[in-house]
Structures are given as structure tokens and as C-alpha cells.
Amino acid sequence: MQTLRRTIAVLIFPAIAYLGAGCERTDTPTASTAVPPISAALLPTPTRWVNVFDPTPTPPGTSCLNAGYTSISAAMAAPAVPGDVIQVCPGPYTENVLVNVMNVTLLGAQAGMPVAMRTFGDALESTVTGIPTAGVPVFRVAATNVTIDGFSVKNLVVSGDAFGIGVRVTGNDAVIANNIVHMVTTPDPNGAAQAIYLENGPDRVSILGNDLAYVESNKSAKGVFVGDAASTDPSMSILIEGNSITNITSVQVPTGMPARGAYGILFNNGANLINGTNNTGLEIRNNTINNLSSLGWVHAIGLEANTPGVLVRDNSISALVSPSLDLVAVFFEANPSYTSGMVNQNNFNVSPAAYGIALHPALTVTGEVNGTCNWWGDPDGPQQPQGQSLAGAKVTNGVDFTPWLSMPAPFGACIGGQPSTPGKVTGGGQIDGDPVFAVDGVLLSLPALVPSLSDPNSRANFGFVVQQAVDAQFPTGNLEYNDQAAGVRIKATSFDKLVISTGTCGPQTHAEFTGIATVVDQTGTHTGESLTVKVDDCGTPGTMGDKFEITTLPSSYHNGPSVLIGGNIKIH
Numbered sequence: 181m182q183t184l185r186r187t188i189a190v191l192i193f194p195a196i197a198y199l200g201a202g203c204e205r206t207d208t209p210t211a212s213t214a215v216p217p218i219s220a221a222l223l224p225t226p227t228r229w230v231n232v233f234d235p236t237p238t239p240p241g242t243s244c245l246n247a248g249y250t251s252i253s254a255a256m257a258a259p260a261v262p263g264d265v266i267q268v269c270p271g272p273y274t275e276n277v278l279v280n281v282m283n284v285t286l287l288g289a290q291a292g293m294p295v296a297m298r299t300f301g302d303a304l305e306s307t308v309t310g311i312p313t314a315g316v317p318v319f320r321v322a323a324t325n326v327t328i329d330g331f332s333v334k335n336l337v338v339s340g341d342a343f344g345i346g347v348r349v350t351g352n353d354a355v356i357a358n359n360i361v362h363m364v365t366t367p368d369p370n371g372a373a374q375a376i377y378l379e380n381g382p383d384r385v386s387i388l389g390n391d392l393a394y395v396e397s398n399k400s401a402k403g404v405f406v407g408d409a410a411s412t413d414p415s416m417s418i419l420i421e422g423n424s425i426t427n428i429t430s431v432q433v434p435t436g437m438p439a440r441g442a443y444g445i446l447f448n449n450g451a452n453l454i455n456g457t458n459n460t461g462l463e464i465r466n467n468t469i470n471n472l473s474s475l476g477w478v479h480a481i482g483l484e485a486n487t488p489g490v491l492v493r494d495n496s497i498s499a500l501v502s503p504s505l506d507l508v509a510v511f512f513e514a515n516p517s518y519t520s521g522m523v524n525q526n527n528f529n530v531s532p533a534a535y536g537i538a539l540h541p542a543l544t545v546t547g548e549v550n551g552t553c554n555w556w557g558d559p560d561g562p563q564q565p566q567g568q569s570l571a572g573a574k575v576t577n578g579v580d581f582t583p584w585l586s587m588p589a590p591f592g593a594c595i596g597g598q599p600s601t602p603g604k605v606t607g608g609g610q611i612d613g614d615p616v617f618a619v620d621g622v623l624l625s626l627p628a629l630v631p632s633l634s635d636p637n638s639r640a641n642f643g644f645v646v647q648q649a650v651d652a653q654f655p656t657g658n659l660e661y662n663d664q665a666a667g668v669r670i671k672a673t674s675f676d677k678l679v680i681s682t683g684t685c686g687p688q689t690h691a692e693f694t695g696i697a698t699v700v701d702q703t704g705t706h707t708g709e710s711l712t713v714k715v716d717d718c719g720t721p722g723t724m725g726d727k728f729e730i731t732t733l734p735s736s737y738h739n740g741p742s743v744l745i746g747g748n749i750k751i752h
Contacts, residue, residue, distance in 0.1 A: 223292050223329075224285055226267035228255045233271055244269035252277045252286065252308070260284055268306040268331070275308065276316050282323040291330030293358060295391035295424065300332050300360045307332040314340020314368075317377065321351035328354075333361045342366040342373040342397065349380040349413055357388040365396040369437060373397035374405040375425075381413030381449060381457075389422040396429045400440040400476075403428050403469070406459075409452040409485075417461035420445060425467060430474035439476035439504075444469035444497070448484040451514045456486040466494040477506035488517040494589065498529035507534035509573065510551075512543065518578075519547035525589045527555045528573045536562060536573035537581070548580040553594040555585040559694075559710065561596045568597065586677070586694045586712055591731035591738050593679070593692035593712045600648045600655060601680040604752040605691045607715060607728065608643035633739040638665035640739060642728065644713070646693050648678040655693060659713065661730055668737055669700045670730065672711055680751055685718035691751050699735045706735050714741065717751040 229241030230249045239258060241248025244267075249255040253275050255266045262283040270289040279286065288306035290298055301307045308331055310318035318335045319328055333344050344361040347354045361375040375392035378385055392403040403425035406415050425444040445464060450457030462483075469480045480497040483490060497509040509528045512518040518539065528536035537551045556562045558572035561584040566575050575581055585592030632638035644659035659672035675695035683690025697711040709732045716727040726749040729740030 223287060224265045226265045226287065228258070228260070228264055228266045229269065230255050230266060230273075231269040231271065232273055233269075251275055256281065256284075270304055270306055272301075273306065273308045274311060275318075276310050276313060277308070277319050278322060279319065279326050279328075280322045283325045284323070285327040286319075286329070286331075288330030288332070288359070290332075291358065293330060295358060295360050295389060298360060300362045300391075301334070305332040305360070306330070307334070309333075310335035310337070312337045314366075314371075315343070317343035317346035319345045321345075321347040321354045321382075323350060325353040326351060326355075327357070328359065329357045331359045333359055334363045335365075336363060337366045337368075337371070339368045339371065340366065341368075341371050343377045344375040344392075344395075346377045346379055347382045347385055349382050349411075351378075351382045352384055354382065354385045355388065356386070356390060358390065360391045361393075362391070363394045365394070367398070369398050371397050372399040372401065372440075374402040376404045377402075378404075378406045378415055378418070380408050380411040381415050383415060384417045385415070386419045387421070387423060388419070391424045392428075393424070393426045395427070396431055398431055398437070398440070400443065400446075401428050401430045401474075402443040402446045404445045405443070406445075406447040406449055409448050409450070411449050411457065412453065413449075414457035414459045415447075415449045415462075416459060418447075418459075419463050419465070420467060421463065421465040423467045425469045427471045429472075430476060432475065439474065441477040441479060441482075442472040442474035442502075443478075443482050444472060444480040446479070446482040446484065447487060448482070448514075451485040456514065456516070459485060459487045460489060462487045462490045464490070464492045464495065468496050470496075470498040471501075472499070473501040475503060477504060477508075478502045479506075479508045479511040481510045482508075482513070483511065483515050483518070483521070484513040486515055486517055488520050490521040492521070492523040492526065494525050496527040496529065496589075498527075500530050500534050505533070507531075508538045509535065510537045511535075511540070512538070512549065513540035515540075515543065516545050518543065518549050519545060521549045523549060523551045524553045525585075527588045529555075529557055529588070530573050532557075532563060532571055532573065534573055536575055537579045538574075538576045539578040543578065548578050551575070551579040551581045552583055553585055553589075554581065555588045555592055556581075559586050559596065587710050587731065587733050591712060591729075593677075593694055593714060595677055595679040595692050595694065598677075598679055600678045601691075602648050602650045603678070603680050603691075604645070604647040605678065605680070605693065605715060605750070606645045606752070607726075607749040608645075608747060631739075631742050631745065632663050632665040633668075633737070634663070634666035639745060640664070640666075642730070644672070646675055646678055655695075659695075659697070659711075663739065666737075667702045670697050670709075670711070670732060670737070672697045673707075683716050683718075685716055688751060689717045691715050691717075697732055699732050699737060701735060701737070709733060709735055715749045715751070716741070717749050 231247035234247040239248035556572035560569035562575040582597035584596035640663035646657035655675040661670040
């Protein structure tokens with residue numbers, strides 16, 4: 181039956197047939213427990229110092245003013261020993277660094293500093309530019325438990341493949357964090373480029389908080405590539421979290437050569453093997469992927485090999501550009517365990533021509549991937565005929581997408597596609613009763629209180645009553661909210677859904693309702709705003725008590741979830 185559904189889908193949406201062309205099988209090089217991002221406060225004490233400007237280095241050095249080496253490679257060749265921490269001072273370094281000693285930590289001048297606060301290659305950066313060599317990364321990790329943190333990295337090769345940071349199969353437990361990897365390019369007609377490349381099966385590698393941009397090649401270009409298609413050694417427990425991946429481009433190919441793809445993240449370890457590899461423990465979390473372009477296919481996250489239990493969560497994906505019909509935010513191919521995957525709380529801010537989640541038509545496994553609680557670019561969810569929307573991203577068969585988010589994550593209510601729950605939800609100052617509203621909708625009773633968004637010592641107040649009758653199409657009621665410290669006042673004008681469900685405090689203790697509101701803030705009055713409210717009825721306000729959360733768009737006001745300071749919430 182599932183095969184029949186997919187066949188019908190291809191006939192209805194011919195674009196799906198093109199998805200088979202977008203796979204990375206022949207042009208790739210042949211050669212988790214969640215780890216928290218590294219912060220500057222947790223950095224280890226350096227044992228060796230590198231400063232390109234030091235005219236008289238004295239190994240191993242004691243500071244940037246008294247360095248031991250003028251290049252990173254010299255510090256590694258000293259030789260480095262397990263446990264060494266090599267501090268690289270600000271400045272330009274031109275070299276290809278082989279890290280072949282276990283338990284070595286390389287700290288750039290900006291180690292532990294978030295990339296959003298930095299500028300690529302400026303005077304505060306340790307900027308390492310590769311010596312143009314085909315297929316040789318700027319940093320190559322070939323030993324276990326290596327950390328590379330806080331560098332600017334560039335690699336402009338003139339032929340062959342271009343890599344920024346590479347981790348070989350011997351590089352288990354590597355941490356690649358807080359690096360700005362820009363301008364990894366090759367003009368070679370047969371060359372591919374990738375900012376970070378995991379080669380032939382390293383395990384437990386964490387790629388955290390990096391800025392990967394301006395990666396360009398004629399063959400497929402990738403922000404993060406976990407390979408290889410011919411590998412017999414799986415890559416297990418890989419964590420890709422908190423990265424910004426932008427401007428990845430597969431450029432115009434020479435005449436007579438097929439167009440290739442652009443990827444934010446590609447996982448294809450073992451894809452060419454008959455039985456594949458068992459790449460368990462893959463987590464792709466909280467990454468921002470945008471501005472991917474190609475004359476061929478564009479896949480923001482390509483899961484093109486077997487990834488049992490893969491978790492794709494909290495990612496924001498936008499601006500996928502190609503003249504082809506093969507545009508996909510999350511793509512499953514050669515992935516027989518796709519039904520064990522979880523793709524949730526992602527924002528698919530792509531055009532209606534693109535897919536939010538798509539399965540390759542050749543996948544024959546019966547079942548569905550869990551694609552619930554995602555934002556599809558429209559409050560009505562994914563596009564028809566599978567979904568209800570006219571403007572949302574598309575979806576193929578084989579995806580369980582209901583319920584979906586009513587507005588973008590992380591604040592959208594996951595109630596899209598669900599019917600309203602008959603019942604009543606109230607919050608206000610009368611502990612055992614409803615707040616009091618006048619006939620014109622003005623709140624009369626003393627409202628409940630939560631901390632203000634702008635000042636935790638100030639208080640925002642609110643009152644609401646929302647009710648869904650059994651025979652009514654939409655809920656009715658009122659809501660007013662006033663954050664005086666932030667200068668924001670919100671008044672609901674209509675409601676479109678109320679869903680009551682199990683919450684952290686037990687069955688029927690959580691409610692989410694959506695609607696339209698008028699928002700008055702310091703910039704003026706905004707009508708027709710999307711409103712989402714989430715509440716928890718946990719009994720007594722205070723510690724572990726009732727909670728309130730409110731979001732409006734496009735004014736982008738958000739407050740909560742906060743425990744009530746005073747007042748009460750009741751779910752009837």
C-alpha cells in the first residue's frame with residue numbers, strides 16, 4: 181500500500197521524480213551524547229605558544245610575547261605529546277596542519293568565543309590559510325580526542341578538491357568548535373569543496389558553533405560532509421549543533437558535465453554499499469542553514485545513508501535556490517531506517533517550490549518518519565494534497581507531519597491539523613473563578629502576574645477566558661496582556677483553535693490556543709498579528725506552579741514560559 185501511495189504521489193507531483201537525481205554517490209572523495217559548546221571560561225591552560233610575529237621564539241613559550249614557535253606545524257613537530265594545549269596567537273598563518281598526536285588541543289586566539297561576535301580574518305583572529313594542495317585540508321585530524329577551537333580558516337585551491345577542516349577515520353572523539361571557515365573553493369571542473377569533512381568513519385565527533393560560509397565548487401559543495409559513500413566503517417554518535425551554514429554553491433559546470441548539488445549537511449557514509457553501514461547516534465540540532473544554490477539539486481540536510489534513530493531538531497532552513505525541482509530541506513535517500521528518525525521543531529522557511537521533508541521515491545520501507553511539530557512556512561502546514569496549505573513547503577508521502585507548528589519554532593504551538601478540544605481555559609485574578617470582562621471585551625478583574633520580558637523585577641499582567649463549545653467551529657473568548665516595562669499591550673480579536681492535552685503536571689493540564697490580536701508597542705499599533713498562548717494548570721502559583729507563555733508575530737514579541745507570580749490558571 182505504501183508503494184502505491186508513493187507511485188500516486190509521483191504522478192500527482194512530477195517534481196518528486198526529480199529527487200532521485202539529487203544524490204551524492206560518485207563525486208565524493210575516496211580518501212552521541214550531546215557535548216555542550218566550549219566556552220572561554222572552560223579552556224585548558226596552554227603548554228605551547230605559537231606567534232607568527234615572534235622574531236626569536238623559544239620553545240615551548242610562555243605567552244604571546246614569549247612564544248615558542250612561529251607556526252602551528254612547528255609546534256606539532258616539536259614534537260607535541262598527548263595532553264599538549266597549543267595556543268595560537270592572533271595573526272596570519274599559511275600552512276596545512278597535520279594533527280597526529282592524541283589528546284592535543286589547538287586553541288585559536290578566539291577560542292571559546294561565539295562566532296557571531298567575531299569577524300573572519302580580522303586582527304584578533306588566528307587566521308590559517310591552506311597552502312593550495314588538492315585534497316589536503318587546512319587542518320587534518322588523524323588522532324583521537326583532538327580539539328580545534330577558535331580559528332579563522334580559508335582554503336583556495338587551484339585544482340582538485342578543497343577542504344577546510346578534515347577528520348580522518350582515526351580521529352575519533354574530535355571536537356571542532358567556534359571556528360569561522362570561509363572561502364573553501366576550487367575551480368577544478370572535477371573538484372568538490374566542503375568546509376568540514378569527516379572521512380571514512382570517525383566516531384563521536386562534535387561539530388559545534390562554527391560559521392561555515394562561501395564554499396564553492398563545480399561538483400557538489402557542502403558545509404559539513406560525513407562520508408564516504410564507499411566506506412565500510414560507520415560514523416557513529418556524530419553531533420552537529422549550533423552551526424551557521426550559509427552561501428554554499430555548486431557553480432556553473434563546464435559544457436557537457438552534469439550539474440551537481442549544494443548541501444548544508446550531507447551524510448552518506450556507506451551509501452554505495454549493498455547493505456550500507458549502521459550510522460547510529462546522529463544528531464543535527466539548532467543549526468541555521470540558508471543561501472544554498474546550485475544548477476542541480478539543493479538539499480539543506482541530506483541523509484543519504486542508513487542513520488538509525490537520527491534526530492533532526494531545532495534547525496532553521498531558508499533560501500534554497502535552483503532552477504531544478506529538487507529543492508529539499510530534509511532529504512532521506514538510501515536510508516532504510518528512516519522510520520526511526522525524528523525530525524521536529526524545525527523551521528522550513530523555504531519557497532512553496534521546495535519540500536520541507538522528502539523521501540527518495542526508491543525507498544521501499546513501509547512506515548513514516550516522525551515529522552511532527554515543524555513550521556512549514558504557513559499556519560496551515562505543508563502544501564496540498566498531503567497537507568492543507570496552498571503556500572507552505574511541500575511534503576512527500578511517508579512523512580507523519582500532523583500536528584505542525586502554528587508559527588515558527590521555538591514559540592509556535594504544535595496544534596496544526598488537530599481539532600479543537602471542547603473545554604474552557606481561564607486565567608486571571610479571581611483564584612477560584614474566571615476573570616471578568618465587560619461586554620465590549622475590556623478586562624475588568626485584577627489580572628494575573630508574570631515577570632516582564634524587559635525587566636524580571638517588573639511585572640506583566642494578563643487575563644483571559646477562552647472556550648470551545650462542542651458544536652462551534654471556533655473558540656470564543658477574550659484575552660488582554662500588558663507588559664508595562666516593555667511598553668507592549670496585546671488584545672485578542674479572535675481565536676481559531678484551542679487544544680487541551682497532557683502536560684508536565686499531568687493529564688489535561690496543558691493548553692495551547694491561537695488566534696489574531698492587536699499589538700500596541702513603542703513603534704505603533706499592529707493589527708492582524710498572529711497570537712499563540714501556552715498555559716499550564718499545575719495547581720498553586722509559585723514554584724512548580726501555573727505557567728503562562730505568549731507570542732505574537734510579526735511584531736516578534738515573546739514572554740515566557742513563566743511561573744505566575746500571582747493569580748491562577750484553570751483548565752476546565
